[in-house]
Amino acid sequence: MSSSQPTFNDRAALWAQLQQAPSQWDMVIVGGGIIGAGILREAARRGLKVLLLEQRDFAWGTSSRSSKMVHGGLRYILQGDIGLTRESLQERERLLQEAPGLIDRMGYYFTVRKGRFPGRVAFSLLLAFYDFMAGIRDHHFLPRADVLRHFPGIDDTGLKGACYYTDTVTDDARLVLRILQEAIAAGGLAANYVRVESLLRSRGLVDGVVAVNTQTGERVQLKARSVVNATGTWADRLRHEVNPETRVRPLRGSHLVLARERLPVHDCLTIFHPRDKRPVFAFPWEGATVVGTTDLDHRQDPDTEATISNGELDYLLEAVNDQFPRHAIGRDDIISTWSGVRPVIGSDKSKDPSKERRNHAVWVDEGLVTVTGGKLTTFRKIALDAMAAATATLGEMRITEPDQAVFGSTSISAADIGLADESRARRLAGRYGAAVMRLFEGVAATERANIGGTGFCLAECRWAARNESVLHLDDLLLRRTRLGSLLPGGGAEIFGALETICAEELHWDQARWQAELARYRDIWERHYYLPTPATG
Template sequence: MSLSTLKREQIKHDLKNETYDVVIIGGGITGAGIALDASQRGMKVALVEMQDFAQGTSSRSTKLVHGGLRYLKQFQVGVVAETGRERAIVYENGPHVTTPERMLLPMHKGGTFGKFSTSLGLAMYDRLAGVKKSERKKMLNSKQTLEKEPLVKKDGLKGGGSYVEYRTDDARLTIEVMKRAEEKGATILNHTKSVHFTYDTNEKVNGIHVEDQINGETYPIKSKKVINASGPWVDEVRSGDYARNNKQLRLTKGVHIVIDQSKFPLGQAVYFDTEKDGRMIFAIPREGKAYVGTTDTFYDNDKTSPLPTQEDRDYLIDAINYMFPEVEATDDDIESSWAGVRPLILEEGKDPSEISRKDEVWEGKSGLLTIAGGKLTGYRHMALEIVDLLSKRLKSEYGLKFKKCETKNLPISGGDVGGSKNFEHFVEEKVKDAQAYQIDEDIARHFASKYGSNAEDLFKIAQTAQYQESGIPLDIYTELVYSIQNEMVYRPTDFFIRRTGKLYFKIDDVLEYKDRVIDIMTELLGYSNIEKVQYTKELQVAIDEAQSGNNQPAVKE
């Protein structure tokens, strides 16, 4: 058991009694990447997250590891080149959480892209992103475009472009990076909030004081350096430091909606421009659903639980009906939705979609290191950048020397499958292995595809679970026990949203089995009556928000 909830008290004991080279504030993909890079180099690493891992931005994205084709329109060539290279590394190191996905880019008369500009743009994209030959762009005529996706608007259709992006489970990508960091020696804990910094006699940051969000306990964590990787909360965290620059974040909100494929039978991922403002958005099939997004509006409200407004939902429904008129989607067809906040670096006078997604590292006089901005795809390179600086500071100030970054060729947890080319073969071999555990072939394939080289651990749990009177399906029970033992799940929302994604893509499972899952978690984790009531209400609020959003007006500038 690696990131085990059952070891929570032992982890807290270590955090209280050790002195670390670095403590990282923030358990999203950026913090996870930094923890992996630093621990792989041999640093003594601690990481705390005030909510659950990936609960903020890192579970609320479009769920693509992509090279950012739209950034070519803004001439952000460097962003496209870097993220293109990085997405290939992400795929190679974690093929169980990353899947190549052919995208269709339809071209219509009067639309954003013409034949020449599309062909040129995709060719540049292939070159900048270092796309391998089998995945390079293909230009299609109107007939071929409709063969790829018959639902696309036929009126004015001139053809299309086909290119490859990589679909991911953003929250699972984060947790797998976190698990590998723990295997490399990092001490990691969620539901633990950094409340203030501590300083030495020279006014240099030498640790943080934290509060356990489960039982209210407070304690200090001592470290030589502190990294603020708290995403949307970057400004709040560093406001507690006496030394800060004049930079600040500008938050924007992105909303996605999910519709069952019985209503929206999307067979092909489509990247298309909207009628209202010409923005480019995605429609992507996944697990019998089609999800569409994202919006891009300035946001100044609650970062902990951003919600779709009716205006957001209407915008996306209108976009669906513009590009896929036969669907005739309505607000009632939305099964679930989510909203995420992008922590972008303020650029005065720019619209939300125009603000650069580039990351920056800020170093205060106190020694506090902060990383802001960036994209999911570039998490590994962002970590390399800030840990290189961290390594220099630890050498100059403490005489410590560490290895260089080796994460380019380091599989994340579950990624020890012999490389992406071997992944399908690996899955089939695991399905055969599962016969010895008397596990259904479909369940075995699900475990192997989703958990990669960790699948054997789930097979062992499933074997014992066959005889449990759990009242829930074997796969759900197995994933629940595994996530408690290995992925630090403590609350039902941790499990249903970020470890399985069921709240978004299989909400019927959540509605049917939530009470029994909470009963089992109560048994395994020893919830008090107060905790059980609290977490039951918390899950119901999440269900209500996913199903209906809210009717707050969008923030106007």
């Protein structure tokens, strides 16, 4: 992508285009999470005339609320899912090469304690196999003294040491945005806040969608040779128009965000929960410490953002305090929370949620391709499976090689963008790709400085407001950046600066700013902070 090209298409201009002459699309993708974005990328590189529609904001669904790990998933080996683990590890290694700064290696530790299973030998064998499948050799054993130094305040009862290995960590919402950016550069189009209401059909085949602009209420009919339903947890809803079966079992997982000073972990620690021995991670993320996840059936309306329950919150605090009793972490230490809902292909609702397999599925009903389940990590493979299913209606596609890079290469040095810190430059290049060269253009030095202990700066907020299809303040604080989850009070300290940026870049007057702030505070308090007693 040339550095002068726009990173996202102009949403308003695109909607106007959709309303004008009826046009025939090769493919319409419903859903702007990681899977929809991955399919847009693959379809655009094949020269298809392709459009992605997202009912809320890009990555608003599960893809901004995961555990942020591009990983093989050790526990899938234990469940006998060797194939999924091997494929995930291969994708992990590939993505690490392609998008450094967005996907980065992180150290993981399992403590080994006297009389507790699994012990050092069992762990080491498992990790050797894990590394072998990935083609690396990172695992080793760390003596007790090193573990105590590495995780200050950890309970030392019976502690013998820890088994170390590596996986990776990312910013899931920015991963989706970067893939969309690559897809748009290749000719794809994407619109947020456009919901697909229903399917169009003729002669027993799905051949388009009815879409509504949720900001104006206007509707359009769009004809397409192929319609792909990549709506994750919502997949059954659209599919029910052509097939009555229900296959998705929505499982909720929640996380806590704590100030790093309160729980200073520099790598990921796996805690086996004292209650049920489930693994819970405590890991460093964007300058804070994250603890998660839970895993339980989600029975609420999928259109309402998921919220952590009091039971989940207590469960996660219990795990942390079991490992770090001296820190005495309580509710007052929580900066924010988030909850996501996994679109798991459910086998049996009585089965333990954590034992459900994490594979994806592709179904074709009357020409509608539905793809759901799976993991963030394997998005590229899932997208290729969906493309293969779509060939029935698309015919032969122009580019067939499946193994092309998802991301354009961006090699810059800190000096190229006026920074002194190479690791920060690498981080920004990972997030913005070729557009990183323009990120700081004309931006005051004060906006380049990192905010608090996070890796984000106001220049990124300005960039997103100007270039990344931001419609609401929550888009900016919860997905383009993660400042709403990382700063106390949902980012209250930067509201003043953001008001100025939104006035300059989005032309929001005072009344609009106040309305956006009220909307954002309501979302944050209900779904990204502490649960009320009524939440259960």
